[in-house]
Amino acid sequence: MALASLGRDPPPFFRQGPSALSRLALFSALALLLMVADARFQMMQPLRATIATAMYPLQWLALQPLHLSQILRARSDAWMANEDAMRVLGEQLFAERQRSQQSGQLSLENQRLRSLLDLRARIAPDALAAQVLYDAADPYTRKVVLDKGQNQGVQLASPVLDERGVLGQVTRVFPLSSEVTLITDRDHAIPVVNVRTGARGVAYGDTVSHADAMELRFMAANADVAVGDVLTTSGVDGVYPAGLPVARIDKVERRTEAVFARIECVPLALVSGASHVLVLSPQFAPVARPEPEPERKPLRTGGRR
DSSP: OOGGGSOSSOOGGGOOOSOHHHHHHHHHHHHHHHHHHHHHHOTTHHHHHHHHHHHHHHHHHHHHHHHHHHHHHHHHHHHHHHHHHHHHHHHHHHHHHHHHHHHHHHHHHHHHHHHHHHHHHHHOTTOEEEEEEEEOSOTTSOEEEESOOGGGTOOTTOEEEOSSSEEEEEEEEOSSOEEEEETTSTTOEEEEEETTTOOEEEEEEEOSSOTTEEEEESOBTTSOOOTTOEEEEOOTTSSSOTTOEEEEEEEEEOOTTOSBOEEEEEESSOTTTOOEEEEOOOSSOOOOOOOOOOOOOOOOOSOOO
């Protein structure tokens, strides 16, 4: 093929159209024209409104995640604020409940102390006020420890009372504390008298049927004893003053084959919840037994025979 028959134009595959510089100039002039026309005559306002209306659903859909996150954040903040408020209210309620319990306990304690003061004025002016520290460690006995001892004037065998009646007797005395055996202890016995009939008897601690019970023993099966009778101290033992409330009869069992009736009593004193007590001086102080003197060996005189 001759070279003269080839055209000088580029093949269709390499045709570029107008040059880039020409297109830049054209579009720049068109943009400038549109800006001037929009600024002067508002020619692009309908087109802008149409485009805005068409784009509104897309804009709304794009903003929903943001709105949802804002709602969740607001609810989370409100939930945390409510949790903090509930915690503060719970603490305030707990504090108020504690104050209410303390107020009720202080009111009850005040009432008991007033009763003790009245009892002290009626019984013994020299009665010593004491406070219960704790229960004794032995689980098989009914004993408590007081905060007053020998240095404060507590004597051995001193009666101990609360605002309701006889609580027990001092069985050990230490310099700064003392141990009281309660009237419900199994080894404790107290002479009593029935207020209604005047019959005397002996009440023992009973830990078999109940932890805080007593038993009136050695009463005949036909004795005049009824449920509800009040027992007071008889004063014949020389320890407890006469007329102190001790117990109330709770149950009477009479058996034909038994010589004595089984009489269960409930102590009037708060043997399980006493906190403030009065320690009285015994009517007859116990006499300490003198220790036996050691035997003296006779001295030998003279020399060996």
